[in-house]
Each structure stands twice: as structure tokens, then as C-alpha cells.
Amino acid sequence: MEVNGQLALTVLMGVFLIAVAAWLARVEDWRSYTPLAGGGTVGGTAEQYVSEEKPSGVIRWLTTVDHKDIGMLYGAYALVAFAVGGLMVVLMRIELADPSMTLISNTFYNSLLTSHGITMLFLFGTPIIAAFSNYFIPLLIGADDMAFPRINAIAFWLLPPAALLIWAGFFPIPDVIPAQTAWTMYTPLSAGVGSGNQMNAGVDLMLLGLHLSGVSATMGAINFIATIFTERNEKVSWANLDIFSWTILTQSGLILFAFPLLGSAIVMLLLDRNFGTMFFSVDGGAILWQHLFWFFGHPEVYILVLPPMGIVSLVLPRFAGRRLFGFKFVVYSTLAIGVLSFGVWAHHMFATGIDPRLRASFMAVSLAIAIPSAVKTFNWITTMWNGKIRLTTPMLFCIGFVSNFIIGGVTGVFLASIPVDLVLHDTYYVVGHFHYIVMGAIAFAGFAGLYYWFPIYTGRMYQVTLGKWHFWLSMVGTNLTFFAMILLGYGGMPRRYATYLPQFATLHQVATVGALILLVGQIIFVWNFVQSWLEGREVQDGDPWDLADDDLVTAEWTWFERKLETAVTDGGEEETELATDGGQTVDDADAESADDA
Amino acid sequence: MDEAPGLSDQYRTASPWPVFIALGIPISELGLLFGLFPLAVGGLLLFGGSVVGILKESGYVTSTIRAVTALAVIFLAFGAGLAFTDIALVTRGYAVIAAAILLVVGGVVFELFVREQRQTF
Ligand code: HEM
Ligand SMILES: [Cu+2]
Numbered sequence: 001m002e003v004n005g006q007l008a009l010t011v012l013m014g015v016f017l018i019a020v021a022a023w024l025a026r027v028e029d030w031r032s033y034t035p036l037a038g039g040g041t042v043g044g045t046a047e048q049y050v051s052e053e054k055p056s057g058v059i060r061w062l063t064t065v066d067h068k069d070i071g072m073l074y075g076a077y078a079l080v081a082f083a084v085g086g087l088m089v090v091l092m093r094i095e096l097a098d099p100s101m102t103l104i105s106n107t108f109y110n111s112l113l114t115s116h117g118i119t120m121l122f123l124f125g126t127p128i129i130a131a132f133s134n135y136f137i138p139l140l141i142g143a144d145d146m147a148f149p150r151i152n153a154i155a156f157w158l159l160p161p162a163a164l165l166i167w168a169g170f171f172p173i174p175d176v177i178p179a180q181t182a183w184t185m186y187t188p189l190s191a192g193v194g195s196g197n198q199m200n201a202g203v204d205l206m207l208l209g210l211h212l213s214g215v216s217a218t219m220g221a222i223n224f225i226a227t228i229f230t231e232r233n234e235k236v237s238w239a240n241l242d243i244f245s246w247t248i249l250t251q252s253g254l255i256l257f258a259f260p261l262l263g264s265a266i267v268m269l270l271l272d273r274n275f276g277t278m279f280f281s282v283d284g285g286a287i288l289w290q291h292l293f294w295f296f297g298h299p300e301v302y303i304l305v306l307p308p309m310g311i312v313s314l315v316l317p318r319f320a321g322r323r324l325f326g327f328k329f330v331v332y333s334t335l336a337i338g339v340l341s342f343g344v345w346a347h348h349m350f351a352t353g354i355d356p357r358l359r360a361s362f363m364a365v366s367l368a369i370a371i372p373s374a375v376k377t378f379n380w381i382t383t384m385w386n387g388k389i390r391l392t393t394p395m396l397f398c399i400g401f402v403s404n405f406i407i408g409g410v411t412g413v414f415l416a417s418i419p420v421d422l423v424l425h426d427t428y429y430v431v432g433h434f435h436y437i438v439m440g441a442i443a444f445a446g447f448a449g450l451y452y453w454f455p456i457y458t459g460r461m462y463q464v465t466l467g468k469w470h471f472w473l474s475m476v477g478t479n480l481t482f483f484a485m486i487l488l489g490y491g492g493m494p495r496r497y498a499t500y501l502p503q504f505a506t507l508h509q510v511a512t513v514g515a516l517i518l519l520v521g522q523i524i525f526v527w528n529f530v531q532s533w534l535e536g537r538e539v540q541d542g543d544p545w546d547l548a549d550d551d552l553v554t555a556e557w558t559w560f561e562r563k564l565e566t567a568v569t570d571g572g573e574e575e576t577e578l579a580t581d582g583g584q585t586v587d588d589a590d591a592e593s594a595d596d597a
Numbered sequence: 598m599d600e601a602p603g604l605s606d607q608y609r610t611a612s613p614w615p616v617f618i619a620l621g622i623p624i625s626e627l628g629l630l631f632g633l634f635p636l637a638v639g640g641l642l643l644f645g646g647s648v649v650g651i652l653k654e655s656g657y658v659t660s661t662i663r664a665v666t667a668l669a670v671i672f673l674a675f676g677a678g679l680a681f682t683d684i685a686l687v688t689r690g691y692a693v694i695a696a697a698i699l700l701v702v703g704g705v706v707f708e709l710f711v712r713e714q715r716q717t718f
Binding site: 006009010012013014016017020023024025027055060062063064065066069145149150153154156157158160161162165201204208211212215270274275 | 610611612613614615616617618619620622623626627630631633634635636638639642643650651654655686711
């Protein structure tokens with residue numbers, strides 16, 4: 001039996017390798033017969049790419065190293081992950097509609113809980129940001145492509161195997177069950193110690209997948225740092241670098257310091273589980289894991305929130321008819337958050353009994369990090385103040401972002417205070433706090449970006465009414481669900497349970513209704529997105545948002561305009577001014593207000 | 598086909614290698630973690646071969662043989678570390694060593710036969 005298995009594997013592996021080699025030979029042939037196409041990527045049209053430099057069909061997507069294609073791949077991947085993670089949590093919320101165990105078993109609930117968290121943070125959050133940054137950073141800074149286009153492709157292609165490994169426990173593989181460690185993977189549970197079932201290979205597979213997604217994020221980060229430092233057009237200086245690029249640069253710095261640490265901690269955990277090391281099973285091992293995990297984990301939450309803040313800082317002023325108020329301070333606060341975020345991790349460990357003096361210092365820094373966050377919030381509000389607000393769908397999502405971020409941030413400040421945290425730790429209050437940010441803010445900014453740039457990457461316009469429905473259902477759903485959780489937390493409802501005492505039923509039901517409203521909203525989104533992509537009105541104008549009226553055009557729209565023009569006239573290339581969003585003072589917006597496209 | 602396939606000073610927007618590098622890493626990791634010899638060897642071969650391919654394509658190395666050998670030496674050292682030290686993960690060590698040897702063999706075969714043939718096109 002053993003030998004047979006090995007033999008089968010060998011044959012399988014051999015056949016696979018031969019298939020790969022044969023396929024490569026074909027691709028190489030294709031390449032050698034293709035006449036060398038003209039150089040860089042600036043100024044060409046999409047059509048030209050396809051016919052001149054890229055193969056067509058599936059092979060094009062498998063072999064592309066063009067930053068825009070890779071951005072699209074990231075986007076598609078992230079949205080699929082969002083759907084998977086979302087459906088997981090819908091099941092959980094339905095289970096929670098009544099106090100006892102009804103629809104799914106408690107262990108299955110725990111599995112879903114674990115996968116939902118990891119899927120949303122690592123397979124949706126990080127990739128959706130990478131979708132925007134890959135597509136737009138080179139355009140915004142006037143670069144031909146990323147500094148290392150092939151590394152860029154490798155980073156993306158690591159993600160599908162990562163997802164398969166993370167979800168492997170749900171597949172019908174004999175003897176493999178899903179991990180039930182929660183996304184924080186606290187030892188000793190995740191080390192497989194004790195009488196539980198977490199020694200199962202499903203946990204190892206999940207850890208490997210997580211490790212892989214970390215490798216991918218690190219590769220991407222190195223690429224962005226190199227790109228922003230070395231590939232800028234000479235007209236783009238540090239002084240007028242746009243705000244989104246600033247946040248991506250800071251985020252990449254955070255990734256560079258945080259993710260390798262997670263990777264190492266995961267390897268240590270895998271060694272503990274499989275090779276008899278004792279990193280986390282000796283005295284203090286459990287606390288060691290928490291320190292390592294949260295030293296990564298807190299920067300991770302800012303890795304996830306900084307670029308969405310950048311998207312909002314970029315998009316919100318376009319529909320307020322003026323430049324971002326206090327641009328410099330928004331950049332400084334981004335950098336400040338980047339530095340401070342490494343000094344707060346133990347606020348996740350206030351209840352573990354660590355030294356009170358340490359605790360106090362982490363409380364101080366945690367309170368301090370609220371200041372740069374507030375600076376940004378005030379700047380967004382001031383940008384809108386007396387502005388010429390146009391309530392387009394992307395703008396609505398931006399305003400929703402600000403509103404939800406305020407609730408998420410303020411609840412965070414309370415948690416940062418030790419005495420309050422000791423009461424609220426491990427209750428639904430914490431769940432409410434961070435969902436206001438991850439769903440209410442990060443996902444909202446993602447939607448803002450998806451709608452705002454929809455004309456660029458599809459060449460079409462989405463359906464406005466459906467966009468509005470999507471926003472309002474998301475806004476109402478988010479606030480119902482997560483405000484109910486904050487109240488549940490005040491009431492003492494502990495987090496991560498599949499069942500609860502009857503006294504919590506009403507608020508849980510409110511949260512479930514909210515989640516279902518969210519579900520309806522996202523179904524509308526998918527419909528709108530797909531249908532408009534296929535059949536929407538084609539965009540003829542390189543400036544569909546009428547940004548030029550307020551002198552707010554940015555480089556990616558200039559690029560788009562040129563692309564539309566060359567598609568029509570196939571004319572020569574002319575150098576266009578790069579319009580950046582940087583460093584300028586606010587001037588009065590006086591142009592006409594344009595209506596929602 | 599020209600001497601250095603792929604990127605010379607021309608910029609291309611397609612490459613076949615990234616997918617296979619990205620597949621090679623998890624396959625070899627799975628093989629090494631769970632001690633599945635064929636997966637470990639196959640994954641490392643896929644990874645190593647693709648790394649050499651991509652380096653060649655982008656012009657970072659000129660000689661296939663030298664690149665393959667350099668990679669094989671790294672694998673050998675790692676494999677020997679696993680197999681012959683106190684770590685004593687013998688099967689896994691041999692898997693890495695086997696991959697190193699096969700990689701060199703593959704490189705030589707490619708250099709002697711495949712590349713020759715192509716040049717006659
Ligand atoms: C205004 C600044 C913020 C402060 C002061 C703050 C404070 C805190 C504190 C003290 C906790 C620990 C609660 C506990 O477990 O007892 C916590 C949890 C958490 N926060 Fe925040 N937070 C802030 C902003 C954010 C942001 C921007 C994000 C996300 C992007 C975020 C995501 C999270 C997450 C995911 C958790 C829960 C982790 C877990 O236990 O699973 N927070 N926050
Ligand atoms: Cu934190």
C-alpha cells in the first residue's frame with residue numbers, strides 16, 4: 001500500500017513534469033516565431049498588446065507580466081475570495097440566528113470562522129489592494145511597468161495554490177479536516193497539543209498556504225518599493241508623488257518588516273507540529289507565539305488599511321471639487337502610522353498577564369496612534385467642507401468609509417485603554433470594532449476604487465442606480481450587523497462561539513438580518529459588475545468624471561484618454577503632462593458641477 | 598530562435614515561467630513537509646528549472662549549465678544538511694539531493710540536444 005502510493009505519486013509527478021516541459025516547448029516556439037514587438041508599454045493600446053506582444057486566450061493570462069493584466073488577475077482573485085469568505089460567514093450568521101446548535105455543527109462553525117478570517121484578510125484584503133496598486137501605480141508615477149515584471153507575476157501565481165491549501169480542509173480529502181484555530185492560531189491549540197483534533201494535516205496545509213501568501217506579499221512589496229523609488233517619470237518628484245503611491249510605499253515597508261516574521265513564526269509552528277521542536281511548547285511558549293503573531297498582526301491591520309486610506313484620499317477630493325486638504329499632513333500621518341504600528345502589538349495581549357509596566361507603555365503608544373488616524377479623518381472632512389460634493393457611487397463609498405472608520409477608530413481607542421479592554425477583551429465588541437474597519441472601511445474603499453476606475457479597466461460605465469443600491473444596502477447592512485455586535489460585547493457576549501445564552505438572541509438576530517442585507521447588496525454588485533462589463537455603455541470620453549472641470553485630472557486618466565485617442569486615430573505618441581495629486585495648496589473650486597455619470 | 602530567448606534588449610509582456618515557479622514552491626514544500634519523496638523531487642525540479650528559465654529569459658545569466666549547476670550546489674548543500682547532520686531528516690535530505698542531481702542532468706540534456714535542435718530552425 002505504502003509503496004503503491006509512492007509509485008502512483010511518482011508516476012503522476014513525472015507525467016506532470018513532462019506535460020509542463022511539452023507545454024513550455026510549445027510556448028517557446030510560439031515566442032520564437034513571433035516577430036519582436038515594439039518596445040515598452042506606454043502609449044500602446046490594449047488591442048495592440050494582444051495582437052503584437054501577447055498570445056491570446058487563456059495562455060495570455062497565464063503568461064502575462066504586464067502590470068495591468070496582473071492587476072486584473074489580482075482583482076478577479078480577490079473578488080472570488082470575497083465571495084467565498086462572504087458565503088462562509090452567511091452560513092455562520094444563519095446558524096447564529098438562534099441560540100442553540102441547529103444548522104451546522106459547532107466544529108464546522110469553528111472551521112468556517114477560521115477560514116473566513118484568513119480568507120478575508122489574506123486572500124481578499126491584501127490582493128484587492130494589490131489589484132489597484134499593480135494597475136495604477138505605474139500609471140500614476142509614469143513608469144513603463146513594475147521594476148520586476150516577472151517577480152510580479154510570480155507573486156500573483158503563488159496565491160491560487162495558497163488559497164487551495166488554506167481551503168484544503170473543506171475538500172473531500174480522506175483524513176484531512178479544516179483548521180479550527182481561528183485566524184490568530186494561538187498555541188498550544190494550533191500546535192496540536194492535547195486531546196483535540198488540531199494535530200490534523202488540514203492545519204499544516206492551512207499554515208503552508210498562509211506562508212505562501214506571505215511570500216507573495218513580500219515579493220510584491222519589494223517590487224513596489226523598487227518601482228516607486230526607481231521607475232518614476234522625471235516629472236514625478238517626491239514632492240508631488242500622489243497620495244495613493246505614498247500609502248502603497250508605506251504599506252510595502254510594513255509588509256517588508258512584518259510578513260517575514262509571520263513566515264518564520266509559521267515555520268517554527270510547523271516544525272513544532274511535525275519535527276518535534278519545542279518552540280511553543282516550553283514554558284512561556286504560548287506567550288511567545290502571541291508576541292510573534294501580534295508583532296506581525298498589528299502592522300498587518302495597517303497594511304490593510306493604509307492603501308484604502310490612500311484610495312479615499314485620492315478619490316474623495318475628485319468629487320468634492322477641490323484638492324485634498326492638508327496633503328502634506330496626510331502623507332506625514334501615513335508615515336507616522338507606519339512607524340507607530342510596530343509599537344502597539346501588545347494591546348492584543350492586555351489580558352494575558354504580561355508585566356503591567358509593559359502594558360502601560362503599549363497603552364500609551366496605542367492611544368498615540370489614534371492621533372495620525374484622526375488627522376486623516378479631519379482632512380477628509382475638511383476637504384468636503386464647503387466643497388462641491390457630487391454624490392456619485394465612488395463618492396458615496398468614500399463618505400461611507402469615513403463614517404465607518406470613525407466608529408471603528410473610536411471603539412479602538414476605548415480598547416486601547418487597559419481597564420476598558422480587560423472588560424471587553426474577547427467579546428463581540430472587539431469583533432464589532434475591527435469589522436467597522438475591515439468591512440466598513442477597507443471593503444468600502446475597495447468598492448470606491450472599483451467603481452471609480454471601472455471605465456478605465458472595462459472601457460464601459462456601470463449602472464448608476466444599481467451602484468447606489470449596492471452602496472445603501474452595504475451601508476445599512478454594515479451598521480446593523482456591527483453595531484449590534486458592539487452592543488452584544490457590552491452585554492458580555494464572548495466571541496468565537498457557535499451557540500449562546502438566550503438573552504443575546506435579539507441582538508444576534510439583528511446582526512444576522514444585517515448580514516443578509518449585506519448579502520443582497522453584494523449580489524446586486526456582482527450583477528452590476530458583470531453585466532456592465534459585458535454590455536454597459538461604452539465610454540467615449542477620456543474623462544468620464546469631468547475631472548478637468550475642476551483641474552483635478554490625474555495621470556491614469558490622462559493615460560486612458562490617450563489610449564482612447566490612439567484607438568481611434570492610431571496616431572503617434574505625444575508627451576503629455578503628468579498631472580499629480582501632490583503638494584499643492586487648496587484653491588477655490590469654481591467650475592461647473594457635473595452630474596453623476 | 599535567437600541565442601537568448603525572450604528578453605534581450607526588447608521588452609516583452611509575456612513569460613511562461615512565473616506560473617511554474619509559483620507551482621514549484623508549494624509542491625516542493627508539501628513534499629518536504631509530509632515526506633512525500635516524489636512530490637519533493639518533482640517540485641524542486643519544477644522550481645529549479647523554471648528559475649533557470651526565467652533568469653535566462655531575462656538575461657541575468659547566459660549559460661544554462663552554469664546556472665543549473667549553481668542552483669544544484671545550493672540544493673546539494675541544503676539536502677546534505679538535512680540528511681547528514683543532527684537534523685537527520687534522511688529521506689527528505691535525499692529527495693533534495695536527488696533533485697539537485699536530476700537538475701544537472703536535465704540541464705546537460707537540454708544543452709546538448711534540445712538547444713542544438715532548435716538552432717537549426
Ligand atoms: C485607531 C486606532 C486603533 C486602535 C487604538 C485599536 C485598538 C485595538 C485594540 C486595543 C484591540 C484589542 C482588543 C482585544 O482583543 O481586547 C484591537 C483589536 C483589533 N483591531 Fe484595532 N485599533 C485601531 C485601529 C484598527 C484598524 C485600523 C484596524 C484594521 C485595519 C484594526 C483591526 C483590529 C483587529 C483585526 C483586531 C482584532 C484582532 C483579534 O483579536 O482577532 N484596528 N484594536
Ligand atoms: Cu492592534
